[in-house]
Amino acid sequence: MSMTSVVVLGLSIATVVLLLGAFFATMRQDRKTERRRATAPPPALVEVPMQERVSAAGHVGSDYADxxxxxxxxxxxxxxxxxxxxxxxxxxxxxxxxxxxxxxxxxxxxxxxxxxxxxxxxxxxxxxxxxxxxxxxxxxxxxxxxxxxxxxxxxxxxxxxxxxxxxxxxxxxxxxxxxxxxxxxxxxxxxxxxxxxxxxxxxxxxxxxxxxxxxxxxxxx
Structure with missing residues (x-):
C-alpha cells in the first residue's frame, strides 16, 4: 500500500471517530436533558388577576342623571x-x-x-x-x-x-x-x-x- 493510501485511510478513520464521538456526546446530552425535564418540578401557575369590575353606574352622574x-x-x-x-x-x-x-x-x-x-x-x-x-x-x-x-x-x-x-x-x-x-x-x-x-x-x-x-x-x- 502506498504512502498516499495510508494517509487517506488514516484521515478517513479519524473522521469517522470524530463523527461517532460527536454523535455519542449528543446522545448523552439529550439523555441529560430528558432526565432534567423528568425530574424538574412543573412550572408554577401564574395567577392572572381578574378584571376589575366596572362601576355599576358607568357614566351616571356626569353624562346623565343617576x-x-x-x-x-x-x-x-x-x-x-x-x-x-x-x-x-x-x-x-x-x-x-x-x-x-x-x-x-x-x-x-x-x-x-x-x-x-x-x-x-x-x-x-x-x-x-x-x-x-x-x-x-x-x-x-x-x-x-x-x-x-x-x-x-x-x-x-x-x-x-x-x-x-x-x-x-x-x-x-x-x-x-x-x-x-x-x-x-x-x-x-x-x-x-x-x-x-x-x-x-x-x-x-x-x-x-x-x-x-x-x-x-x-x-x-
Whole structure:
C-alpha cells in the first residue's frame, strides 16, 4: 500500500471517530436533558388577576342623571314626558335590593319606575343598572302560573318568583312596611311581564319597558 493510501485511510478513520464521538456526546446530552425535564418540578401557575369590575353606574352622574338619586316629591321627565314622584317602595329579597317609584304624569294613569343594580348574566360580567318603566295590564282575575302563561296572545315563560320585604315612602297606596309576592316572566321576543301582590291584596300585572341611559331627567327636588 502506498504512502498516499495510508494517509487517506488514516484521515478517513479519524473522521469517522470524530463523527461517532460527536454523535455519542449528543446522545448523552439529550439523555441529560430528558432526565432534567423528568425530574424538574412543573412550572408554577401564574395567577392572572381578574378584571376589575366596572362601576355599576358607568357614566351616571356626569353624562346623565343617576336614577338612584330620585326622591319622593321630585319632578322628573321620562323620554321628555313630565311626572311627579308620588312615593317609593324600597324592596329587598335574598340580598337583592331595588326601588319602585310611583309616578303621576297627570293622566291619572299611574306608572311604576323600578331601579335596580343587577349582577352580570355570566360569571365575571360587571353589574349593570336596570331601569324599567312599568305599564299596567288588565289581569281579569288571573294569577301567576308556575309554568308558561298567555297574556294578550303572547306566551310568557317564568324566570323568577318569590316574596320580598318592602318599606314604603310617600304615597304608594300600600302600608309603611309589609311583604310583597312577585312572579316575573319573559316572552321569546324579550318582553317582560311581572305580577305583584302586597299581602292582603289582589294580584296586579304590568309590562316592562327598559329605559336606556339618559332617558330620565331630574328637573326639580
Amino acid at each position: 336614577p338612584r338619586t330620585i326622591k319622593v316629591g321630585d319632578r322628573i321627565e321620562v323620554h321628555g314626558a313630565g311626572s311627579r314622584v308620588l312615593g317609593a317602595m324600597h324592596v329587598s329579597c335574598q340580598g337583592q335590593q331595588w326601588t319602585e317609584y310611583l309616578l303621576d304624569d297627570g293622566s291619572r294613569r299611574y306608572k311604576w319606575l323600578s331601579v335596580e343594580v343587577r349582577l352580570g348574566l355570566a360569571t365575571g360580567d360587571p353589574p349593570h343598572l336596570e331601569v324599567l318603566l312599568w305599564n299596567d295590564v288588565p289581569t281579569q282575575g288571573m294569577v301567576p302560573a308556575k309554568s308558561m302563561l298567555i297574556m294578550e296572545g303572547v306566551e310568557f315563560f317564568p324566570i323568577d318568583r318569590g316574596t320580598a320585604a318592602f318599606k314604603s315612602e310617600g304615597d304608594t297606596g300600600h302600608p309603611d312596611r309589609g311583604l310583597l309576592d312577585f312572579a316575573d316572566y319573559r316572552a321569546a321576543d324579550g318582553r317582560l311581564l311581572s305580577f305583584e301582590r302586597v299581602h292582603g291584596t289582589m294580584w296586579t300585572a304590568a309590562y316592562a319597558q327598559p329605559l336606556p341611559p339618559g332617558s330620565i331627567t331630574i328637573i326639580s327636588t
